[in-house]
Amino acid sequence: MVDLSGRELATEIIESCRSGDRDAFRALYDLYKDRVYSISLHFFHGDPAVASDVTQQVFLKLMTSIRQFRGDAEFSTWLYRLVVNVCMDAARQRKAEATTSDPSRMEAFAVRGSQEEDYARTQMANSVRAAVSALPPKFRIAVLLRYFDDLSYEQMAQALHCSMGTVASRLSRGHKILAERLRGAIGIKG
Amino acid sequence: MFTRHISRQLAAHLDGELAPPKAQQAEIHLRQCARCRAESEQVRQGMQIVEHLPLVEPPEAIWRSIEAALEARRPRQAQPFIRWRWAAVATAMLALSGAAYWRLAQPPGAQWEVLRLAGSPSVAGKAIRGAGRIGAGEWIETDARSRATVKVGEIGSVEIAPGTRVRVVTERPSEHRLALARGEIRATISAPPKLFFVDTAAGTAVDLGCEYALSADERGFGLLRVTKGWVSFQWKGVESLVPAGASCRTQPQAGPGIPYFDDAPESLKQALESFGFEKGGYDALGAILSESRVRDTLTLWHLLSRVEPSDRGRVFDRMAALTPVPAGVSREQALKLDSGTLQRWREELAWTW
């Protein structure tokens, strides 16, 4: 009879994924899919095809490399390191930083509310995404990681392979650029 | 003290990520430096701006593509078998009827029992009236008014919904595989992981079950112990739900026993042993009831349908004393073993297991 000792339960979901438990992997996928996809989507200028590819790559790498997760870092930090690597690799491969002037490539967001509210919200989201897309990749990924997963600076430093000071610097500069670019669009005064 | 501008620390300051001494220094600096104050406001505005980005749910197709990719990477032990099988069928069509040749060429294995639930399901092209059997390579088909159940070896059953066409691919003890051409099936499997598969045009459903240990002696008496998730163990209408941390004895021609938590009092476990699979004695039941804790309502809930009708009230009363009976569950209906009542009660009790 198998008798699980104390520590084994602590990484149960990871162990289950390691042993090929598809239910466990699906559960893990469900936990993180929205954020991984959203980060990818907004990183790649709202292009759903690229975002889908990146999301798929991230989770495939996750599943095939999960044996390497040693448990000495939080799982989400390890996952987002994968996200950063895949996004940055894909960006380098694509090279050309597409502008957001091609509305046909933009993801359509379903927003509830009145027609006017829908329109306003969609326009705002599009403006913000355009501005985020125009950020240098290192600033862009830092801004998206912080917003979508609320990682601590320590976790972000691990995910981004840099120091906490660099994380702070990228976030400061990235957010400042966004405010400067969208000052008129969102009615910021001063 | 920050004597230079703190542009690069502004986000950390706003996010509360600066260590207290530095945070204090930043505060002091901001009070004195208009430029950094203005930039801090910009960073703050930038953070607000990003909040307009929506969280977007990915299309389900991504998961399907991930599954397909993972499946493609798996070593397909069955593939040579399938390729061989199609080759054998092709050969058989030239010489003999394909199904007969294929079945002769297969290693011997038990056929699966098929029960008609409604209408006229057919197996291998022939309608079945009550019960039938299905072997590897054969199709079971239901029309709009038919339903059937396939007993999948010794590991569970598959209910075939109306308008369904499904084929048994493999019926080996180490691999139970169906192929669903169309329609709907519902599988209830009590087995170790990766024993039950359903192939479809879009991919393969793999039942991974849960983590549990199952032992049996030469006579077939055994013990199921679940360490992860839960297992529904069923036999001819008798079902035991065994969650993680619980065990259940099994017996040939009697199915699952009454589950109990492994940390239950020894006296309760011994009484349960005495009670056994028969509707046991008064003393054993009394001990089970008196020794049971709130968590042991797992045992008591199963006991309700296993004791003599005259004893059901005692079991109900003990359960009601341990944990409040939920709304919609009446003593009268519970003692009648009304399935809806028992289901509702179990769903509520599960919060204490």
Added chain:
Amino acid sequence: MLRLVIAVCAACAIAVLARAEEFTFTIGSPVAAQDFRAKVAAFVFRTQGCPDPAKSQIGATAEGLVKGVRRSVALNVQAMSKPGVYAVYQTWPAEGQWVVSLKGTCGEANAGAIVPIGPKGFIRESAKFFPRAATQVEIEASLKALSQSENKGENK
């Protein structure tokens, strides 16, 4: 006298109404979720007393002590198929002592809970529930109690 009676009746009515609308958490093992996705969850929980569970706001963090260093990990609770039922998966490190702090809002009502995690899983008997989010003091106290009980070997 009449005014006193009316005041008492009003107070009773308010108390009854308050109790009827009490927003709370209940915790359970994965089987309680009746959802296959919960099979590998650390534990599941549900909200009660919320008229529209789909509109409740739920959050969770894992609060831990790893080699004497205080850690905090934001968790993503997974909604299950039944409204108001959620699964918590262990995505915090294996080492150290950990508790999970749950918090939720339903309209104006709040609820909180601290669920200690032991070597064999969540420790139901030691879980604490509040009509608001748990305070840091309460979290620290739970961590301390958990650490002490593990040192005594009580949770093995």
